[in-house]
Amino acid sequence: DTGVSQDPRHKITKRGQNVTFRCDPISEHNRLYWYRQTLGQGPEFLTYFQNEAQLEKSRLLSDRFSAERPKGSFSTLEIQRTEQGDSAMYLCASSPTSGGLDTGELFFGEGSRLTVL
Amino acid sequence: GENVEQHPSTLSVQEGDSAVIKCTYSDSASNYFPWYKQELGKRPQLIIDIRSNVGEKKDQRIAVTLNKTAKHFSLHITETQPEDSAVYFCAASGRYSTLTFGKGTMLLVSP
Numbered sequence: 001d002t003g004v005s006q007d008p009r010h011k012i013t014k015r016g017q018n019v020t021f022r023c024d025p026i027s028e029h030n031r032l033y034w035y036r037q038t039l040g041q042g043p044e045f046l047t048y049f050q051n052e053a054q055l056e057k058s059r060l061l062s063d064r065f066s067a068e069r070p071k072g073s074f075s076t077l078e079i080q081r082t083e084q085g086d087s088a089m090y091l092c093a094s095s096p097t098s099g100g101l102d103t104g105e106l107f108f109g110e111g112s113r114l115t116v117l
Numbered sequence: 118g119e120n121v122e123q124h125p126s127t128l129s130v131q132e133g134d135s136a137v138i139k140c141t142y143s144d145s146a147s148n149y150f151p152w153y154k155q156e157l158g159k160r161p162q163l164i165i166d167i168r169s170n171v172g173e174k175k176d177q178r179i180a181v182t183l184n185k186t187a188k189h190f191s192l193h194i195t196e197t198q199p200e201d202s203a204v205y206f207c208a209a210s211g212r213y214s215t216l217t218f219g220k221g222t223m224l225l226v227s228p
Contacts, residue, residue: 042220043216091161104149
């Protein structure tokens with residue numbers, strides 16, 4: 001499977017614990033995005049990387065959230081001191097470019113579902 | 118920032134009927150408007166998109182129209198089939214192509 005892969009698919013944790021999610025984008029895509037989706041809502045943008053550079057972060061992203069893409073390939077999203085309100089599906093997506101221009105199309109992974117007890 | 122409103126939240130049609138989902142956006146600088154389909158428990162997948170230099174685009178039973186002056190765009194599905202049942206999200210681009218999504222429309226197609 002050459003699509004976007006995310007790990008773990010499901011994570012149950014107790015409030016106050018730290019969790020980390022990993023995303024492996026499609027190999028030739030240099031743009032990588034993290035979104036959060038709660039039940040009955042559309043995906044909400046969290047942050048965006050072009051190669052290893054984190055170019056934009058949403059105001060939704062509190063200081064407890066941090067994302068990295070150290071070598072411009074896979075990315076990790078860490079949530080520290082989890083709260084019940086962090087329970088959601090965390091979606092990773094990557095995007096190709098064509099002729100150096102962003103095509104705009106996002107290829108989503110299956111998501112990592114977080115449940116905070 | 119960009120704000121995208123989507124209506125209706127649920128839409129029930131009979132097989133063979135047409136379905137129309139409408140979205141409005143707030144940022145006049147937005148120039149890319151995709152539609153994603155998400156089946157239960159699955160990832161969102163792009164079904165059609167339109168850029169601001171085009172007013173309409175069609176792909177078989179699916180079409181999208183864009184009115185930049187009014188800042189609204191619509192998804193049209195003709196001859197609906199039960200397998201079209203899913204949640205559909207519209208979105209509009211912001212800076213760096215970050216997408217702002219609507220809240221979704223649950224489409225139910227009854228045989």
